[in-house]
Amino acid sequence: MRRFEDRIVMITGAAHGIGLGIAERLAGEGAAVAVADVDAAAGERAAVRLAAGGTQAVAVTCDVTSGESVAAAVAAVVARFGRLDVLVNNAGGGLNLPDLDELTDDDWHRQIDVTLMGVVRCVRAATPHLTRSPHGGNVVTVGSINGLAPFGSVAYSAAKAGLRNLTENLASRCAADGVRFNLVAPGTIRTRAWDDQPDSLDRIASTIPLGRIGRPDDIAAAVAFLASGDAAWITGVTLPVDGGALLNAGRVFRDSAARTR
Ligand SMILES: NC(=O)c1ccc[n+]([C@@H]2O[C@H](COP(=O)([O-])OP(=O)(O)OC[C@H]3O[C@@H](n4cnc5c(N)ncnc54)[C@H](O)[C@@H]3O)[C@@H](O)[C@H]2O)c1
Structure with missing residues (x-):
């Protein structure tokens, strides 16, 4: 499938983990990719690797907690590629906060700033360009099942929950401009965010109905669908990608290490 030929995509937090998986997937389907990350060195490495595989790729330094940084990053992408067709809001994660x-x-x-306001800043900077996309621009945001059910980590979860309402309001408001907004809500995905908790991952895996921890490419496949023309008539939805974990909501995980996610 080459659903992203002639599409310019900016992905925040694409230097590592899920964001990098999304970058690889969309690049594999023909997108030109901007790796937007606060970790400039890792972003550069990711862009170089994508370019070595034949992708038009650029790294832009972007801290989603700064409006100036986000505006400069979006401007750099548009200066490099001429326009922007897709924004993927993925940057951030749990801040390892107390109970x-x-x-x-x-x-x-701090948690709301990176998780909720970070998306607001990116959308604010990108939307004027997305409305001009010849393909119909769209935004896919990476939320979490923590925003959909009581799995713990209250500050992170409340901020992720806000993304659902934000997505629905933006989808409603911007539909007339032809810009779609959708949310992917991952369950537990094996990334460096879990490196210090291998035992938790094993325990969580045993509770997941589909029998395993998720991988970045599980999320990337869902993001690719929602960002592509295959989802041209879909806006304002939340798509959980969690191996069925939400089927256990509030029961199996309540006192588990998932509190920290
Ligand atoms: N891993 C999971 O189990 C899981 C589950 C649900 C949701 N998520 C969400 O997926 C997204 C990616 O998480 P991950 O597990 O791949 O983590 P990760 O730490 O591997 O990657 C996060 C990326 O975001 C970047 N980043 C952090 N703060 C930033 C900022 N202020 N500005 C720009 N970039 C910033 C990091 O440099 C990194 O490249 C996050 O939004 C996270 O909340 C992860």
């Missing part, structure tokens, strides 16, 4: 009783206001602000 509810010990969370400070600053903890809450």
Whole structure:
């Protein structure tokens, strides 16, 4: 499948993990890819690797907690490729915060800043370009099943929950401009975010109905679908990609290490 021929895609947090998997998938389907990450060195390495495989790829330094940084990154992508067709909001993750009783206001602000406001900043900068896409622009945001059910990690989960409502409002508001907004909600995915908790991964794997921990390419396949023309009549949806974990919501995971995600 080459669903992204002649498509310019910007992916935040694409230097590692799920974002890198999305970059590889969309590049494999013909996209020109901007790797937008606060980790400039790893972003550069990812872009060089994509380019070696024949992709038009560029690394742009982007910190989603700064409006100036995001605006400069989007401007750099448009300067390099001439336009922007797809934005994938993936940057961030859980901040390894304490449990509810010990969370400070600053903890809450920091988590919401990267997870929810980071997406707001990227959408604000990218949407004027997406409305001009000849293909019909679209945005896919990476949320979490934590935003859909009570798995713990309250600040992270509340911020991820906000992404669902944000996606629905943006989808409704921007439909007339031909810009679609959708949300993918991963379950537990093996990335470096779990490196220090191998035992938790084993325990979680045993509770997942489809029998294994997810991989970045599981998420990339869903993002590719929603960002492609195959989803041209889909906007405002949330697609869980979790091996069936939501079927266990609030029961199996309640006191497990999933609290930290
Ligand atoms: N791994 C999981 O189990 C899991 C589950 C559900 C949702 N998610 C979500 O998937 C996304 C990717 O997570 P991952 O597991 O691949 O983590 P990861 O740490 O492997 O990758 C995160 C990427 O985001 C970048 N990043 C962090 N802060 C940034 C900032 N302020 N500006 C720009 N880039 C920034 C990092 O440099 C890194 O490249 C996150 O939104 C996370 O919440 C992950």
